Amino acid sequence: MMTVSADPIDAGAALSAFETDIGGAGGIVSFTGRVRPDSKHGSVATLHLQAYSPMTERGIEQAIAQTEKRWPLSGLKVIHRIGDMAPGDTVVFVAAAAMHRRDAFEAADFLMDYLKTNAIFWKKEVTDQGVVWIEPRPQDYEENARWALTEDA
Amino acid sequence: MVQLLYFGRLSDVAGKSEEALTLPETVTTTTELRSWLDLRFEAEGALLEPTVRLAVNNEIVFDPHPVRGGDEIAFMPPVGGG
Numbered sequence: 001m002m003t004v005s006a007d008p009i010d011a012g013a014a015l016s017a018f019e020t021d022i023g024g025a026g027g028i029v030s031f032t033g034r035v036r037p038d039s040k041h042g043s044v045a046t047l048h049l050q051a052y053s054p055m056t057e058r059g060i061e062q063a064i065a066q067t068e069k070r071w072p073l074s075g076l077k078v079i080h081r082i083g084d085m086a087p088g089d090t091v092v093f094v095a096a097a098a099m100h101r102r103d104a105f106e107a108a109d110f111l112m113d114y115l116k117t118n119a120i121f122w123k124k125e126v127t128d129q130g131v132v133w134i135e136p137r138p139q140d141y142e143e144n145a146r147w148a149l150t151e152d153a
Numbered sequence: 154m155v156q157l158l159y160f161g162r163l164s165d166v167a168g169k170s171e172e173a174l175t176l177p178e179t180v181t182t183t184t185e186l187r188s189w190l191d192l193r194f195e196a197e198g199a200l201l202e203p204t205v206r207l208a209v210n211n212e213i214v215f216d217p218h219p220v221r222g223g224d225e226i227a228f229m230p231p232v233g234g235g
Contacts, residue, residue, distance in 0.1 A: 033235075050161065052160060052229070054211065055208065055227075092235055115234065116235060117234045118232070119234055120232050121232060121234060122161035122230065123235075124161075133162040133165075133230075135161070135162070135230060135231045136231050136232075136234075
């Protein structure tokens with residue numbers, strides 16, 4: 001259901017495998033996130049993602065459990081890459097299956113929101129302008145919301 | 154011995170992403186550990202920032218939390234998401 005790994009992600013193969021696994025559900029929504037070639041820091045050569053196992057995995061598992069509580073789903077899949085990636089490489093793959101399409105769309109969107117903002121990853125961009133660690137701005141974490149999921153563990 | 158992990162930009166501050174060392178007897182809490190390491194790395198407060206959270210044995214803790222031999226202690230700057 002959930003994988004965090006430095007192995008390259010083949011989103012097409014992941015979707016195929018997911019379709020086979022979940023069998024007869026009504027609808028499947030999948031999202032593939034790839035490394036952008038440009039950022040506000042310059043032209044991207046490498047994106048480096050760090051995780052802290054097993055805390056990172058535990059956080060994602062909790063987000064998956066929340067998603068499953070909120071929407072009636074017949075399947076959910078998250079694959080997240082760590083390590084060094086080049087522009088165009090797949091960083092994340094999320095798929096949700098449900099009897100009704102809206103549940104699948106919303107579940108995938110909700111999980112992606114978690115993965116993009118609250119998931120425990122540290123991100124470094126190597127661009128033609130230099131090397132920079134990407135962190136949220138102070139106002140983003142003022143409410144401590146970033147930690148709520150892990151502290152509830 | 155404790156195992157120390159430095160994530161994100163703190164690996165640049167520490168010049169390494171992890172190390173194993175024996176803490177001095179004066180360091181028994183996360184608060185004392187932050188101060189001791191900040192001086193050791195001449196980090197000018199980078200390890201003292203309240204937004205840098207500490208995890209002891211994979212659980213986020215609040216200062217001052219006891220630290221002892223055998224612990225894995227992680228210094229975690231704010232997470233950037235995936």
